[in-house]
Amino acid sequence: MLHYPEQFDGIGIVDQADWTNPKRVVYKPRPFGAQDIDIKIECCGVCGSDIHTAAGNWGDLPKPVVVGHEIIGTVVRKGAGCTSDDIKVGDRVGVGAQCFSCLKCHRCQNNNESYCAKCVTTYGQFFDDGYCSKGGYASHIRVQEHFVIPIPENIPSEYAGPLLCGGNTVFSPLLRNNVGPGKKVGILGIGGIGHMGLIFAKALGAEVYAISRSSAKKEDAFKLGADHFIATKEEPDWAEKYYDTLDLVVVCAGSLKDVDFEHLPHIMQVGGRIVSISVPEQSEQIVLKPFGLLGVSIENSHLGSIEEIKQLLKLVSEKNLRIWIEKYPINEANIHTIFERMLKGDVRYRFVLTDYEKEFN
Ligand SMILES: [Zn+2]
Ligand SMILES: [Zn+2]
Structure with a gap:
């Protein structure tokens, strides 16, 4: 049973010593803000950063650690303060490795929001209120509107996810x-x-x-x-x-x-x-x-800007480019398998977690 909207369902690391065996978890998202968008997730690519974060290579984080930042899904809620007409409830959208920045500083104003001092990455980083961000191995994600990106119609979701990080x-x-x-x-x-x-x-x-x-x-x-x-x-x-x-x-x-x-x-x-x-x-x-x-x-270089993601999606859409992926339905066992294969370098060339509906509904 889905716990949304009060809580999100996910698969996360609950015990650092056993990080290759993530478990089903239920957790509270950040309070919904006027400029936030909630996305019901459909699929998510598996990035090398997922492994580093899950393994604790970049420092210890509060549990559960929920990774995943190559997210595609559907908008299910839009805050009253959102300003973009490009994003409506029901739209297919994506989220990459960044979910928040100040949007006001010189860097943010010049398409360098990934270099903003207030940059919060999609998982494993703290907001000013102390909440540690949680990513896309989950039923939903809550993101600042600026970091929500419309996906061109002709790019299938599993092929679009890995483009975002x-x-x-x-x-x-x-x-x-x-x-x-x-x-x-x-x-x-x-x-x-x-x-x-x-x-x-x-x-x-x-x-x-x-x-x-x-x-x-x-x-x-x-x-x-x-x-x-x-x-x-x-x-x-x-x-x-x-x-x-x-x-x-x-x-x-x-x-x-x-x-x-x-x-x-x-x-x-x-x-x-x-x-x-x-x-x-x-x-x-x-x-x-x-x-x-x-x-x-x-x-x-650190990530890239939202504007650059939009240009990349345009290029991929216009030239009909296809990255090479291998799909796994999301569940505890498959994430374990993927982590083990990533550690061995046994991937050609990007894993994508799919079938969210089946796992979380
Ligand atoms: Zn990444
Ligand atoms: Zn900024």
């Missing part, structure tokens, strides 16, 4: 570096996010280089849109071979420990940028030699 996280650096025809773009790390990076960079018209340690994903990479494949562990001379080639590399590896920052700058053109979207364990550090970075910059 993973997809936009790789798309934002592509947009911000003007990726298009004539640009040479490397996608380093061909996993859940990297596979989307290949698809989008190609769709934007760039010449695309997939960069991986081994050639295990070479065939997939070409199917996804790569024009070139660099296997750094199998081609000892890769840094010389591709010297002075790339305008941009987006580092999509889950951790930076194995990224070769010694040689990577060699393959960049002067003015080239290495943008990492990785959010590794809190203790991780990278070591850089300043002279290795002559003419090349390196930065870390």
Whole structure:
């Protein structure tokens, strides 16, 4: 039986020591505000951040920990203070990795709300009132209107979900570096996010280089849109071979420990940028030699803006792009299986939890 609207039903971590076995939980949402929207969830992608958060890699959180931030569902309630005419009760919408920001500061006003000092991520972060946000492995989610995004009709829900966090996280650096025809773009790390990076960079018209340690994903990479494949562990001379080639590399590896920052700058053109979207364990550090970075910059990007998500959805809709997904009906056992497979890297390339109606109604 559904507990909405007083409470939400979800599947969350209740015991940190047993985090790979989430359990059915019932919890109170934040009080409904005038600018809030309630969404009845239909499906949700599984992001690497879900695993880090569930495992406690980014710190201990109050239980239950309910993750999931590639959410698609239907609007069931709209606050009296909502201003957008694009979103009505009954509409299919999505929510990505961010659910709140101040909307007033310089950053928010300039499409950088993911860099707002008041940014609250969709799960595992605290609002000013002390409530810890809870995500999409649940019957419903309550979100500030600004972070609710209409989904174009021709993108099926399961294919739309992963665009909202993973997809936009790789798309934002592509947009911000003007990726298009004539640009040479490397996608380093061909996993859940990297596979989307290949698809989008190609769709934007760039010449695309997939960069991986081994050639295990070479065939997939070409199917996804790569024009070139660099296997750094199998081609000892890769840094010389591709010297002075790339305008941009987006580092999509889950951790930076194995990224070769010694040689990577060699393959960049002067003015080239290495943008990492990785959010590794809190203790991780990278070591850089300043002279290795002559003419090349390196930065870390965080999510992307709502405007960028809208542009991504437009691109995917117009070009009829399809990411590669594997679906699992949501329930305790399947989330356990997914967590175990994610830990082994056994995913090609994005899991999506489906059949919410069956589990929660
Ligand atoms: Zn994510
Ligand atoms: Zn702000």
